[in-house]
């Protein structure tokens with residue numbers, strides 16, 4: 164271990180490191196960490212998600228210093244943040260749009276995983292921890308959205324918590340328990356605030372587990388084949404640190420565009436109207452990142468085997484996340500990357516369109532064609548994961564895999580090519 | 590490999606755009622599409638037009654404030670319209686604010702100060718509703734952000750008091766408005782030509798007053814827009830330079846591996 168940090172740092176650092184090998188660990192995990200040499204820009208989104216989580220926590224803590232979680236004061240306290248707190252508007256817009264950015268990153272990150280089969284052995288737990296992060300993020304964002312206590316906050320909270328009443332026998336009891344009363348009100352806001360502050364730190368802990376699992380076998384890559392030796396990998400630093408930094412800058416441009424020039428584009432105007440329990444908005448629509456689940460929820464308009472439609476909707480909406488959780492066992496193909504799976508490759512894009520269609524359905528009032536599209540898209544979502552994925556693995560003939568990453572990237576000379584040395588250190 | 594990947598990305602983007610278009614069409618059924626106006630605060634370099642805001646404030650003060658409050662605004666905020674400290678003091682002093690309790694335990698009225706919130710016309714929502722045919726006029730300090738279409742909507746609404754089409758039944762005590770959802774609005778047409786006399790000599794037509802009061806209300810709901818736009822431009826320049834530097838560095842570092 165001791166020579167991992169070859170003479171790096173001062174005597175003090177070495178003294179500490181001998182007793183608490185923190186720097187050595189960092190050196191190992193962030194500096195030398197061998198990474199496939201062929202990662203594309205789709206691999207930027209993991210580090211982006213981590214950075215975005217940190218931004219959410221930092222902006223969130225500063226919001227919390229000014230925010231008041233009581234039904235009579237919450238809305239006005241957010242307006243005080245917007246108007247009277249120095250750079251409060253910046254902080255709040257960074258937080259509100261940051262949530263959207265966080266989900267956009269998570270979704271791209273996950274579709275990347277689906278395309279390149281990153282969930283397959285030995286990365287099943289890594290993938291499942293990722294799905295857990297998504298579930299926690301959904302809960303966090305849902306409760307965060309309630310905090311400004313506008314019309315959409317209030318009615319989204321009412322609609323979503325009421326779903327639990329679909330559970331037979333104990334449903335109504337659970338709803339009362341969640342609300343802390345007989346309607347969404349002050350106690351609901353208080354507990355949502357407490358949980359909204361807590362959950363991001365639980366996400367942080369799961370992210371750590373996610374990283375431990377990642378570093379056990381290293382990153383997957385666009386070819387989906389394992390690293391077979393040093394010629395297939397390059398050290399994380401400086402190659403991927405600089406690539407991630409470049410990606411971060413591009414991402415920040417997009418994020419800054421929303422924060423500075425379209426800060427309310429992704430939000431609902433109704434949320435600038437204070438919550439009013441006596442007046443239901445015309446359309447109750449969740450934030451864009453929850454629309455597909457909302458669409459599935461509303462697509463079940465019929466009961467099956469005596470199970471009421473509402474309960475089925477809840478089961479199918481939550482089921483969509485559960486299906487993601489077990490994807491490693493639904494996909495029976497041993498080939499990871501879509502590049503070598505001629506049929507799956509197309510099904511992947513059909514799934515992307517299917518999910519976009521669900522998003523559109525979720526944004527529109529459930530009438531006419533919208534309902535039909537929603538039902539077909541919901542059905543297809545489940546058919547993709549529960550039928551096509553398992554069957555395809557058995558019947559699809561994958562294209563031949565390259566012998567190694569280096570061979571594919573560098574051509575024939577690869578076998579003898581020397582591993583790239585870390586820059587500036589030898 | 591690139592062209593096919595690109596083609597797919599384009600296909601997905603086109604699909605998403607298509608869905609968006611369908612959605613916009615389905616939303617536009619009930620009221621006519623909002624005519625797009627030119628606002629001084631549009632675009633990335635947009636700022637509020639101070640002269641328009643001052644005229645707009647005059648319209649608010651002389652007309653709208655009879656029914657609508659702007660409860661998130663303080664008199665001190667009016668400095669942003671270009672008023673001097675003394676002018677703000679003078680404007681504040683024309684209103685009466687409640688203070689107290691004094692040594693006798695009584696609440697009392699006194700002329701407002703810049704540090705006071707601008708008082709509204711009604712003591713509470715019930716009083717506001719009963720004076721307006723059962724519907725309380727909404728607070729105006731966030732109205733522009735709280736409506737689809739923002740400033741274009743409020744502008745269209747103020748100009749939208751047209752005669753009701755044949756056969757349309759206007760509910761008694763309400764007024765026909767082309768742009769209001771379901772067309773029956775409890776607000777009587779607030780503007781008429783020459784209703785105010787602008788200090789700067791601008792002719793007070795209905796569209797002019799509507800334009801000015803919307804500029805004022807847009808500022809009221811987003812007072813930090815000027816700063817946001819200004820800082821945004823700097824952040825963008827900074828990030829664009831960053832993108833360039835990091836891209837060059839990335840190319841250089843990776844040259845050895847490719």
Ligand code: HEM
Nearest residue numbers: 219220223224226227230255259262304307308310311363
């Ligand atoms: C995964 C991380 C997080 C997500 C996805 C998230 C999401 C959200 C969302 C969607 C809102 C509503 C924004 C709006 O429309 O105004 C919100 C508000 C808020 N969040 Fe978070 N948040 C996160 C982390 C945190 C943390 C760690 C804290 C506190 C330490 C925090 C404190 C607050 C406060 C005080 C508000 C209310 C103020 C406001 O509405 O702007 N958040 N959050």
